[in-house]
Every structure is written in C-alpha cells, then in structure tokens.
Amino acid sequence: MKALVYEEYTTDNDFAKILKIKDIDEPKPKPKEVVFKVKAAALNYDDIWGMRGKPIEIPMPHISGTDAAGEVVVVGEDVKNIKIGDRIVSHGNLSCRTCKACTSGREYDCRDRKIWGFETGPLWGGFCEYTHLPEVNVVKIPENVSYDEAAAASMTLLTSWHMLVGRAKIRPGQTVLVMGGGSGMGTFGIQISKLYNCDVIVTASSDKLDKCKELGADYAVDHRKEDWHKEVRRISKEIAKKKGKDVGIDVIYEHIGGTHWNKELTLLKYGGTIVTTGATTGYDVQTDLRHVFFKGTNILGSTQGTRAELEQGLYWMSQDKIKAIIDSEYTFEQAAEAHTKMLKGKGLFGKILMKPD
Ligand SMILES: [Zn+2]
Structure with a gap:
C-alpha cells in the first residue's frame, strides 16, 4: 500500500527533501484493533515537529498523521463494538486505560499517553492507505458528517x-x-x-x-x-x-x-x-x-481531551451546530506543499486535508 514516509529530520523546513511515497505492507490488526482504509486525513502542527525531530525525537521510519477518517476493513478477534464497513475517525490520544488518571476519567493525564502519528511508530500514523488503531481509539462518525469533516475535526474539536x-x-x-x-x-x-x-x-x-x-x-x-x-x-x-x-x-x-x-x-x-x-x-x-x-x-x-468529549463534539456536528472548516485539500504527493502552507499560515482558514488518492 501507499504511505507517506520519512527517515530523516529536516533542519530548514525543507519537507520535500525528506517526504517520500513508499510501498509498504498493509497492517494486520492486533486482537483489540481495527484496520481502516483512510479516506481523509488532516494536518496538525505535530507533523512539523516530527519532521524537525524537535522538541522530541520520534520513531523512524515515520508516518505522520493524527487525524484520519475512513472505512473499517478488518477487525481483530477481540473487537466488540466496531464492525467491517463502519465509518470511523481516530481519537489520536493513545493512553494506557488502566492507570489512576485513565480510570478516573482523565485519560489526557495518563503518563503513558502517546499522540498517534507523532510519538508512535515505526510506520504508524494516518498518512497512508490503510492504518490501524485500538478499538477504544476510534469513534463512529455520525451519518450526516462526511469523512472530510470528521478528519478535519478530530483532535482540534476534541x-x-x-x-x-x-x-x-x-x-x-x-x-x-x-x-x-x-x-x-x-x-x-x-x-x-x-x-x-x-x-x-x-x-x-x-x-x-x-x-x-x-x-x-x-x-x-x-x-x-x-x-x-x-x-x-x-x-x-x-x-x-x-x-x-x-x-x-x-x-x-x-x-x-x-x-x-x-x-x-x-x-x-x-x-x-x-x-x-x-x-x-x-x-x-x-x-x-x-x-x-x-x-x-x-x-x-488543557491538553487534548477524552474520547467521550470527541463524541459530544461530533454529535453537535451531526446537528449542524458546529462545522469543521476545511481550508484546502492535497494528495500525499503534494504533502510538502501542504505542510509548508500550514507552517506559513498566510491566508489559511481552517484545516488542511490530505488524501491517499
Ligand atoms: Zn493511563
């Protein structure tokens, strides 16, 4: 499958130099994971921090992308509430779900928390054709919310x-x-x-x-x-x-x-x-x-939020009370241009999307 990959950092924001389209193996789900076909993904600032290797170094080779929406194609054997064909969006806050913070409703304060597509890897993020997440880290998209809107909302709405x-x-x-x-x-x-x-x-x-x-x-x-x-x-x-x-x-x-x-x-x-x-x-x-x-x-x-809060926000999107503002849309091949636009911010209003095709 097609994936947007980099294996080295850039010190001068020359994203085109490091971003490559690669053919990598499709993911297989762990027992509690789902695999989904990415229909739309959104850019976030952590993509740029990743490519710079600052403020933290990240796993290499790397696939960025914290916000991805798509259709479920495979489910692991222990997945309970998500089935093949479901329309889902990522909740990119990967926490342990067992520590004191997690079990008291503060998953964002989990000391083991990782931001998916930024701190995860190698090769684990949203900017590829198929990706995978634990069932607990995906949310069903309400019927009248599109993949584009869901991807543009995810982490920012949360x-x-x-x-x-x-x-x-x-x-x-x-x-x-x-x-x-x-x-x-x-x-x-x-x-x-x-x-x-x-x-x-x-x-x-x-x-x-x-x-x-x-x-x-x-x-x-x-x-x-x-x-x-x-x-x-x-x-x-x-x-x-x-x-x-x-x-x-x-x-x-x-x-x-x-x-x-x-x-x-x-x-x-x-x-x-x-x-x-x-x-x-x-x-x-x-x-x-x-x-x-x-x-x-x-x-x-304040940092990120809970999965329940993402669901609340998406509910109000489905009621037409909140909409995701999409600035522009790019292909993976145009990724460097898209990230440069986000970095400069000039004339930018809302989120930038990227799609595999
Ligand atoms: Zn935890």
Missing part, C-alpha cells in the same frame, strides 16, 4: 471542546474571548462558545475577521495591532451596557501565548478564567501577578 466545556466549564450568557479565531482551534472555539449562547469576541489577523464573524463571532478584533486589548475592553463595556452584565471577559480561550498573554489577563473579570493549550507565538510569557491574585483569576492548562 481539544477545543475539552478547553471550553471540560476545563473552563463555559456557561450560557458568558462573554468569551477567542484568541486566534482563524486557526482550526479558533474556528471551533467560536462555534462551541456560540453553541452555549455566549457573547463572543474573537481576535484574528485583519484578513480573517469577516470569516470569523460568518462563523458566529459577535465582534472581531485585529490582534496584530498594538492596542488590540483596548479594543476588546471597549467592546466588553458595550456588551455589558447592552446586556446588563459586568464589564470584562468571563473566559479567555488561549492557544497563542507570547506577548498577548499579559494583555489578556488585564481583560478578565474578577474570578474570570483563562484556559490555555498552546503557545504558537512563544511560551516564555510575562505574567503580572496582580492580575492573578487580586482578581482571583483561574489559570487552567
């Missing part, structure tokens, strides 16, 4: 849902600030906040502001402007006046980091919550502690 619903405990009527609204994470952050009937302010680069509003954001602010936070403050006053609420933000959905962090803290209400899952513009941030202790601020970290 992570967003866990941040807002699982960690920040979002409530109807709150004012939510979604940072980086134009990214895959941002598009789900906006829609989940609107699903909870919140007032949503989003930040994005100027070319993406209108698209964020089309997705449901009530207000959109250009976060490349130095004083973007003052604009958010002004808007939060406007919302407070209109709706009879206190001025400020209840929940900040953060995955950017960098110089935005400290400005974000100034915007929170007393007792407000900032939930963070990433730091694409820098992790070594400055924190004015007065905004933390004096205002009783909740700072929450």
